[in-house]
Amino acid sequence: EADIYQTPRYLVIGTGKKITLECSQTMGHDKMYWYQQDPGMELHLIHYSYGVNSTEKGDLSSESTVSRIRTEHFPLTLESARPSHTSQYLCASSKQGAVTQYFGPGTRLLVL
Amino acid sequence: SQQGEEDPQALSIQEGENATMNCSYKTSINNLQWYRQNSGRGLVHLILIRSNEREKHSGRLRVTLDTSKKSSSLLITASRAADTASYFCATELGGTSYGKLTFGQGTILTVHP
Numbered sequence: 710e711a712d713i714y715q716t717p718r719y720l721v722i723g724t725g726k727k728i729t730l731e732c733s734q735t736m737g738h739d740k741m742y743w744y745q746q747d748p749g750m751e752l753h754l755i756h757y758s759y760g761v762n763s764t765e766k767g768d769l770s771s772e773s774t775v776s777r778i779r780t781e782h783f784p785l786t787l788e789s790a791r792p793s794h795t796s797q798y799l800c801a802s803s804k805q806g807a808v809t810q811y812f813g814p815g816t817r818l819l820v821l
Numbered sequence: 822s823q824q825g826e827e828d829p830q831a832l833s834i835q836e837g838e839n840a841t842m843n844c845s846y847k848t849s850i851n852n853l854q855w856y857r858q859n860s861g862r863g864l865v866h867l868i869l870i871r872s873n874e875r876e877k878h879s880g881r882l883r884v885t886l887d888t889s890k891k892s893s894s895l896l897i898t899a900s901r902a903a904d905t906a907s908y909f910c911a912t913e914l915g916g917t918s919y920g921k922l923t924f925g926q927g928t929i930l931t932v933h934p
Contacts, residue, residue, distance in 0.1 A: 810866065
């Protein structure tokens with residue numbers, strides 16, 4: 710069982726609200742990732758970080774932003790949620806020099 | 822276009838049978854991994870095969886990689902109801918994509934008791 714946590718697990722929120730999805734890992738991994746996954750579909754990388762103060766956009770364009778102030782914490786923020794943001798968001802991490810990723814349980818977001 | 826494509830999209834078998842899933846990709850890779858996802862949960866890493874390897878085993882799992890055909894297969898032998906899940910292949914591309922994975926569409930496996 711991987712030591713990577715996401716909160717909340719489920720979130721139902723109205724259009725226009727600001728939300729932050731939390732992701733924390735206790736494994737000391739330098740690399741962290743955010744993926745977006747619609748039901749029954751593949752994962753799309755939206756953000757990644759190779760260490761503190763390092764953030765990059767992924768392959769899928771996203772209106773969300775991320776920060777990496779501490780090694781263990783990689784929150785994702787949506788300034789103004791829209792129904793098109795409804796999806797599952799998965800956080801993952803990996804060690805420096807390794808390619809295997811460890812995933813959190815995900816946050817299911819529903820924007821009304 | 823997607824880097825990884827999997828087939829079949831869905832597979833339904835009886836307990837005890839073998840399950841085979843295939844993954845094809847388009848560009849050169851450093852390695853290929855298989856992950857499992859139980860309904861609505863995060864992914865769990867199953868096995869990694871490097872581009873210079875052709876076959877790898879882990880318990881009831883057997884993975885093959887054919888870089889000339891840009892394809893991989895995952896075989897689960899003697900399947901169990903608990904193997905019911907979605908299975909994804911993920912490739913780490915060559916070059917400057919170090920550490921970034923591209924996932925396939927996944928195969929939904931249902932194992933009936």
